[in-house]
Structures are given as structure tokens and as C-alpha cells.
Amino acid sequence: MKNADEGIERVLAALREAEAPEGMEQRILQSMQKRASARRGWNPLIMFIIRMPSLRIRRQSWAIAVTAVAIVSLAACFTVFQGHRMEHDFADSKKQIAPANPPAPKVQTAAASALQPLPARSVAHSRDKTNTRKAGAGSNADSVALHAMLAVSYPAPPMPLTEQEKLLLRIAHRRDPVELAMLEPLLRSVQDAEEKAEFQKFFRQSPTKQSAAEQLVPSTAEQAMPGQFMTEQTAPGQPTTEPTTEQLTTDQPKSVQPTTGDIE
């Protein structure tokens, strides 16, 4: 019991009385200095803060704020200056190009005008400008682009028709006099009436013709099927759906036979 307590107390006392190594504080301060310089790169400022307790962090923040304001104001001035410069360049190049391109009624495309060299006067003028402002080739390229943009553009001339297009045009516009006449309503009604009269005349003649022919020469089909023939005979007003061989022979000149559908 006594030995155990004694051992515990001895170990705890040894841990309690452990002394820090000599020069530990200096080593810690040096390592902090190294780390701060490696991370941020403003070693003197960090060491100044560490070694000068009277310097407050508030002062450092004030310095940072003033520096930031100065940087922002410089950036704003630079941006405004650049904007003015670009506007001036644009106006100058417009002045150069406007007299060089009179609005002549000449057919040219924008691409062709872009490829044309600039007039000597404007090029010389722009060269002077570029020399004075040291803009170099950038200004020249800008003026060429502006020239292309402001050039007068006309629609392209009509292309000649191809053979296929010519054929199509001939078919579509042959100006047939019959077709043109058909467009007249009076002529058309007269023709319709003629066709109708011809039709009626044909169907008035055809039953008598047919009955006369059938009486003279009965067909083989009628002989084979007398019942069918009789049924056809009972309805003389109606035309036959299929003409017989006799009918075909007698109506040889008429190429078109009217059908039951046509009667209606």
C-alpha cells in the first residue's frame, strides 16, 4: 500500500517538476519568426509587432485600409483613362474612313471592301497617330476592321438561271391558249353545256342500238346463261355494266365507254 502510493506520487512529482529546456523561449520565438516570414513574406512587420508591444493591431489595419484605398483609386483612374483613349481612337478612325469611301453606286461586297487596301492618306494619317501614341500594329488593324464595318454594302447581283430552272420555268409558264380560255367562265359554261348535251345524246341512242344488235346476233354467253340474259332484258332503261363483244365491235370508233358511275 505504501509502496504503491509512494510510486504514484513520485511519478506525478517528476512530471510536475519537469523543467523546460534551456533556451526554449528563444527557439520558439525564432521558429515563429521563420514561419511568419515564410508564409507571408512580411517578416519585418511581424517581428516589429512581436517585439514592440506598444504597436497596436489597429494601426496595422489602418495602414492596410489606406493602401487598399490607394490601389483601388489608381485602378479606377487607369480604367477611366483607357476608356477615354478608346473613344478617341474610334472617333479618329471614323474621321479617316468617312471621306475615303464616297457613297458611289458601285456593287461591292463587305468582304471585298475589307480586303481592299486603305487609302494612302488615311494610312499615312493613322501611321502618324500610331507613331505618336506607340499603338503599333494594333491601331492599324482596328482601322481596317472599322473600314470594313462602315463600308457601303449592296445586295448581290442576281445569279443566272441553271438549266433545270429554265426547264421548270418553261413548263410552268407555257401560256397554252386552251388553258387560258378555260379561265373564262362564259366559255367554260358553254363547253360544259356542250359536253352534257353530247353525253345525253349518246345515252339516248345507246339502248336502242344495243337492243337491235342483240336481236340480230345473240352472243354465246347469252346462250349459255339464258336466265341472266333475261334478267338483263327486264331492265331496259339501265345500261349494261359490261359491253358485249357485239357492242365492242359496233362501237369501235368510240374509244371511251361510259360506265354506270358516269351516269350518275
Add this chain to the structure above:
Amino acid sequence: MVLSSMEGARSEIDLAALVATYSALLFRVAYSVLRSRAEAEDVVQDVFVRVLEHRRSLLTVRDMRVWLIRIAWNLALDRRRRIRPEQFDESFAESLVASSVPADEAIDEAQRLKAVLDELERLPKAERHVLLLSAVEELGTAEMAEVVGRSESAVRALLFRARTRLRERLERGGAE
């Protein structure tokens, strides 16, 4: 005016003064866990590097002393996972034995202290932590409770149980 002057006084962070004030205490906290001087010094150095990194938020720290002890404690526990503190225990036990003692007695004494350290390592984690923190003389129960994140009564109970368990195990080991 008074408030601004107080804020200005608080914002004065003298890192050199912090190192001078707390480095010895932090060294003992780390040494109780690691039992190696070199490792404990590295831990103290890491603590002040953290202070330098978080110097803008130092004004919000309520108790600088406990805050620094907690950083040192956590860093020492992290380092303890990477190294084996048992490898330093033998030399630590030998350093505790007086040089005036004869050699055979010194060996026996060193083995006995080594057994105490071994049993200390076998204690439950919470009990071991409280016992090691109690070894740091400057720390009271309230500060220990803040470091381990428990109540003061829990810390006292843990400390009592740790001592009792360690004693019983040492006696059992001595009887065997």
C-alpha cells in the same frame, strides 16, 4: 472613451510576453502526456504558431491561460498517437532514480517506477487524462474540467477512481 481604451489595451498582444509567461506551464502539460523533452518542446512551439495564426481572433478568447493549455493538451494527445510514449518511459524512470543509490537498487527502483507508468497507461482514458492533468501543479479542478470538457464534480470523481484503480493494480502486481 473608457471602452475604447479598454479595447485598445486588450488588443495589445505581445507574443513575446505570452511565450515568456506560459511556455513553462505548456511544456509541463505536454511533458505529462509525452514524457519526452524534445517532443514537449515541439508541442509548445506549435502552440505559439497557432497563436500567431489566430492572432486576430485572440481578442475573443475569454481565458488565455486555459485556452493555451487546451491547445497544448490536444496537440500533445495528437502527437502521442503518432509516437509511442512507452519508448521514453524507461529513460524517464531511470532519470527519476537518484544517482547516489547503488546500481542494483537503482535498477529495482527504475523497474518499479516503470511499472507505475505502465499501469498509468492502462487506465481508462478519462481517468488517465485527469490524473495526468492533476500532475501539473498550477492547474485547479475548474481549469482541468474546462480542458477535458467535464464538470468539476466529474473531474474529482474521475481523479479519485484513477488513483484507487492505479493503487489496486500496482498492489496486485506487486503481490503477484
